[in-house]
Amino acid sequence: MRYKALQRAGKLLLIGFCCLCLPGCWDMEEINQLAIVNLVGLDKEPESGKYTTYYQVINPGGMATQKSASMKAPVYTYRIEAFTLGDIGDKLHDIIPRRPFFNHYQGLIVTERLAESGMLELINFFEKQPDRRSTIYLFVTDSPLSEIMNTYIPIERLPGRAARSIIELKSKYSGQFGKQARVKDLAENMETFKLTVLPVIRLSELPSEPTTDRFEHFDATHGNFLLSGGTVFKADRMVGKLTDAEMAWYYLLKGEIGILYQTLTIHDQRVEVQMSSPKMHRKLSLVHGQPVLRIELNAKLRLLHNNQDKPLTLQNLDEIERKFKQTAEKKASDFFEKKKQKGWDLLDIEAEIRRSKGKEWAAAKRNKELWKKTKLELSVKGTVSTIGNTINPYWKRGSDGERTH
16 A cells, blocks of 8 residues: 555656646747738739738737727738848838738738739749748739728728638639639649639729728728639639639539529520539540540529519429520530630640540640540539429509409
8 A cells, every 4th residue: 555655656746747847838929929910912013023012910909899989990001012022021020010920811812913924933932931821812803902902891800801701602602713712722733734713803893991981881892802703824824814704604614613593585584593513423535536525514403583474384494494404505615615715724624634544545645735626515404493482473463454474
């Protein structure tokens, strides 16, 4: 018994000694010692090569609930100019009285002219910095960068978080954006034959308020962020743009679409349908030396609006499904052919050819232009599964007592 008691006492002494040797959190810093970066904007003058960088730093006092009538800015924007990306970091310490903290920033916005000149230097810089996350969203803007980085956003008061939330919501509830728009996505595609599509961010038509009076206005559209269309990157350079409508067909053919809205004309009447998360089957094969890409899409349709002046019957539903199939197949195929003529391999066909194995693909891999001869065989099947609370439209009585639509 005495031996066990001594053994327990020895263990307690050993644990106590080890605890005294623990260094604790020597690198801990209080939040009032950090400048937490929320959003970064970057531009480059093509003539001089000078970089202009904007850092939005969170103001904790502006984010807290205000008891007084005055409103404080939720972020402060710092503007820095330098001729190298490394010098930007040095100059940042000259103007910000706290240690810049990049671990939680939400996005990076670059100008069109920087995107067109090439992003290789920027991507390499990001990959070498341990505190600059490559999983952040990358945006291209055609609005003046200074206005973008000095805009007050309603509801979500942090502009970086607002931009991130918009793209994540649109990727889920619309067919115009996807989540593969991060710095790492561009970096991974640069060394392959894949193209990258990044979202375009701009300000809405009206100019934003330069003061916190922005938060006192009812009109939330006034000077707000707007995602519209996309930019196409080949390697590290922007080579063109896609419209909102084209973005929908791009994500449909990629199998990454969330929701597709389509307006059909049935018997000269308008019918609006919604397709959600189609199941996709894709296969690339060689037929007499020509690549043939077969894509099958199968999804359920929801009838959003039916303006037909006739009862909704099974035959009528078949007409809607058939019209949707014809419309989707034609528009998507036209989009594929149009972009193929521009030399844009948006469906990663060349990369798939190079991954394919077998004797039949050996000669195909030597022809770098073979992907441009690819024939698309698209099959879209949509079955109406939801028609709403009423089957037939409501009617009203005319002056003559007859029912009219």
